[in-house]
Amino acid sequence: MTYIVNDNCIACKYTDCVEVCPVDCFYEGENMLVIHPDECIDCGVCEPECPADAIRPDTDPEAEKWVEFNRKYSEMWPVIVTKKDPLPDAEEMDGKEGKMDLFSEAPGEGG
Structure with a gap:
């Protein structure tokens, strides 16, 4: 299993999860943000941190x-590890x- 970010993140981009x-x-x-599915360790700590409910397990329908x-986009965009303003x-x-x-x-910008 992995977690994903869906379109609920678009135009919000809360970064509490990072x-x-x-x-x-x-x-x-x-x-918006995305999660690299091969790097995610399925811990799930990010999911409850998202105010927009944009992070879901890949088992979600x-x-x-x-x-x-x-x-696709995690391979094109920079990594982000620091919380920023939405x-x-x-x-x-x-x-x-x-x-x-x-x-x-x-x-x-990443960062």
Whole structure:
């Protein structure tokens, strides 16, 4: 099993999860995070830290498509290990539908 980040993270990008990850498997895009599925050790400590409920186990019924999505972008984006402020409209965007339209492939700063 592994954990994934889904589209609930888009336009929010809370980073509470990266501080608790013991293996630094989070990667930062411009407006979301992903987890490298081969680096995740399935500890689950990140899942309850996400205010947007964007981190799910790969056993979740909707998670299958997100495993490869997370893999793809974790290989393109820089690792993130330090908590940062969420995006400016995070509270407003939390829970919104159709956020894939807002997704950016651009990398974040990492760090």
